Amino acid sequence: MELRHIRYFLAVAEEGNFTRAAARLGIGQPPLSLQIRDLETEIGTRLFHRVPHGAELTEAGRAFLERVRPIPQRALEAAEAARRAERGETGVLRLGFTGTSVLxxxxxxxxxxxxxxxxxxxxTLEEANSAVLLGGLEEDRLDAAILRPSLSExxxxxxxxLVREHLVAAVPAGHPAASGSAPLDLRLLREEPLLLTPRRVGTSLHDAAIEACRAAGFEPGIGQSAPQIASVLSLVSAELGFSLVPDALRQxxxxxxxYRDLKAPVPHVELAVAYPRQRPSRLAMNFAEMARAAAHEFEA
Structure with a gap:
């Protein structure tokens, strides 16, 4: 049984006449009559009494009508639902983001x-470090993420x-480098341990901090690590060393x-929107488009 059979049946049932139903459907009366006979053959019973002035539903026809009347509209609704899903207008977007991007x-x-x-x-939202978010994208646990990208991905x-964030120095409040209005020369911190999250947690921020020290002319001594940036700042507060963090963390x-601004050239890290390269969902691509537009307006 095809949807067109149901449409033809409904037209005849509503018009009570094969000629008027055929005109409504835009087909000839003989093909319409043939389609109705095929439907009756498939069902195994007569659906209409042919009468001199038209067609009347049999008892079986009335029972059939009651069940199939909603089908064409439901088919239209189902088709529109499919089109909306294909356009990424419905469904569930599993979005990840780094803790520092919240700021x-x-x-x-x-x-x-x-x-x-x-x-x-x-x-649905998930906060995690960039390495975990990357795994979520690769393992199909996430559709899209805002993270700090690296070449390995x-x-x-x-x-x-999306945006480039300047790095700033986070130093113990009692350190001589904590005061002053001019941008800080990183060389003033060369004797202090550099406090970072492990590289496996956030490659780009870890590497950017070390490279900034090298660009300033010294190889940093790596101090105690911590799993989150907030934990790193607690270690700075405990006077165990200094760190380089995105500017938004001033909040x-x-x-x-x-927090101290750094002397030029000022190092930076990026925030990016990402999704799997292979078979990304339309939802993910829509979010990326909106994120890029939002970032453009923010920077403007």
Whole structure:
């Protein structure tokens, strides 16, 4: 039984006449009559009484009508639902983001813009470091993520830069380098341990901090590591060393920690929106588009 058989049946049932039903459907009466006979043969019973002035439903026809009347509309609704899903207008977007991105306005702006454009999409959110987010994208646990990209992700992940964040020095409040209005020369910290998260947790930030020290003319001594940036700042507060962190982390007002701008050339790290390179979902691509637009407006 095909959908067109149901459409033909409904037209005859509603018109009560094969000629008028054929005109309504835009087909000839003989082909319509043939299609109805085929339907009756498939069902195994007569659906219409042929009468001089038209056609009347049999008892079987009335029972059939009751069941099939909603089908064409439901088929239209199902087709539209499929088209909306293909356009990424419905479904669930599994979005990941790094803890440090929470402090940058581009994350909130991206989610806000996406929600306004696609209100019927459900969002599930996961906060983790960039390495975990990368694994989530590769293992199909996440559809998209805002993370700090690195070259090692290039083969499996499609990433688009959103913003460049300057790094600033986080130093113990009692350190001589904690005060002053001029940009800080990193060489003043060359005798202090550099406190970082492990490289496996966040490759780009880890490497950018070490490279900044090398660009300033010294090889940093790596001090105690911590799993999260907030933990690193606690170690700075405890006077175990200094760290280089994205500028947005100034918002973390931690007792015993002072933030200093750095002397040019100022190192930076990027925030990017990413999704799997192979078979990304339309939802992920839509979010990436909205994130890039939000970032463009932010930088403008």
């Amino acid at each position: 940058h306005p581009v994350l909130g702006a991206s989610i806000r813009a996406f929600r306004r454009r696609f209100p019927d999409v459900e969002l 290039a083969s499996t992940i499609q990433a688009f830069a 973390l007002s931690i007792a015993g920690v002072a």
